Amino acid sequence: MNNRFYLAPFQGITDAIYRVSYHKYFGGFDKYFAPYISGTGDVKVAKSKLKDVWPEYNIDTPTIPQFLSKDANEVLLLLEAFSALGYTEANWNLGCPFQKVAGKKRGSGLLPYADEIKSILHQVKDKGIPIDLSIKMRTGYKTDRDIFPLLDVFEEFDISEIIIHPRTGIQLYKGLASADVFEECLSKTTHSLGWNGDIVDLKSFNTLSQRFPNIYLWMIGRGALSHPGLALWLKDPNLYNHEDFKEKIFNFTKDIYDATLTRTQGINQVIDRMKPIWLYLSRSFSDPNAAFRRIRKTTEAREYLLAVEETLKNEILLRPDELNS
Ligand SMILES: Cc1cc2nc3c(=O)[nH]c(=O)nc-3n(C[C@H](O)[C@H](O)[C@H](O)COP(=O)(O)O)c2cc1C
Structure with a gap:
């Protein structure tokens, strides 16, 4: 089966x-x-x-x-x-x-x-x-x-x-x-x-x-x-296609961000919602602390979106077969 x-x-x-x-x-x-x-x-x-x-x-x-x-x-x-x-x-x-x-x-x-x-x-x-x-x-x-x-x-x-x-x-x-x-x-x-x-x-x-x-x-x-x-x-x-995977992560988190924004009161709530999602996602990067650090500190929309772009540009995303518990 x-x-x-x-x-x-x-x-x-x-x-x-x-x-x-x-x-x-x-x-x-x-x-x-x-x-x-x-x-x-x-x-x-x-x-x-x-x-x-x-x-x-x-x-x-x-x-x-x-x-x-x-x-x-x-x-x-x-x-x-x-x-x-x-x-x-x-x-x-x-x-x-x-x-x-x-x-x-x-x-x-x-x-x-x-x-x-x-x-x-x-x-x-x-x-x-x-x-x-x-x-x-x-x-x-x-x-x-x-x-x-x-x-x-x-x-x-x-x-x-x-x-x-x-x-x-x-x-x-x-x-x-x-x-x-x-x-x-x-x-x-x-x-x-x-x-x-x-x-x-x-x-x-x-x-x-x-x-x-x-x-x-x-x-x-x-x-x-x-x-x-x-x-x-x-x-x-x-x-699995590693080539476009970072782009998918970008779109995935962007969709959640946008949709949450339409259903919640304010930007702070949206950023607070995104942080635990990124805390998990950061574990699929070669340096999880570095991947989460920029995003963790953000409090404003522009800052958050920039941190996501920077993280995806600079940090190395592992393929599933490179993960090691
Ligand atoms: C923050 C948090 C919320 C959870 N919420 C639920 C839930 O609503 N229903 C449920 O059945 N399990 C819930 N779980 C348990 C997970 O679904 C899962 O059973 C657990 O993490 C073990 O699986 P894993 O080792 O693959 O993560 C939650 C776990 C955590 C850490």
Whole structure:
């Protein structure tokens, strides 16, 4: 089976503007997961809450909406809302590790409660909403054993894909994603599993794909935010063209800049939005500090645009096969 690549969601970074521009200039991904949308209790989900996944903002981009919830009614309302927008898949976030989320038993905080997850799935699946449910999860909250009773629960339900980021919630991003725990999961499920975590270059991908020859779903986050040519290269190196890649980065960031400017209050907000994007992108240059330094200091539009031009003119952009973790 051919590998399929998914762009991981990043709250605050990979909004619709980012995803659409990414797909337009770089591609390489089969699905673009939107950052999570939280449930709103028993109240019908307001249209404005769904703005990031409005079809008119996601044109030509294979977008998957994601939600965060610990309540069956809420999940039903979200699935109905996504389905009404025309989506055929929605992704349940069972991975968010941050205290303000996990502390309220949501995201990775719900993972220790297999019975509650089972009850939610029963109530949701009974309603037969015409939308596939996929799951993105960590291996547990405090312990990576949480996942095993959950895989048993999932066997009872129709779940289109399960993407596992094999870290615990309390681990945040420390340590390595555990290939050993992922391997244990493989033998405990009949669902399609995907890997997420620490694919940042060819070496990290090759190590995983050799170890898991039957896995063909790969979700990439930070590595793809850093080098937007990585997924395309992994798909087929011949699709990647280094000659025009800097120009693509220029156009990509310019589109985000322009589109953000039309949707936000002021230039400061736009520049603040561009900086984390550039912080990631700078890692695909031979000298990441030099690549980010000029942009980091800017506060005005003209200064920012000049810094981008200077960076692209003076700094050396690496090809995906030159990245080295
Ligand atoms: C700032 C930030 C925001 C994130 N937002 C989300 C989110 O909304 N939904 C989600 O499922 N994961 C979110 N993640 C996790 C990433 O999607 C991904 O699972 C994680 O970075 C591990 O993959 P990677 O090693 O390929 O980056 C976020 C991570 C970061 C650092």
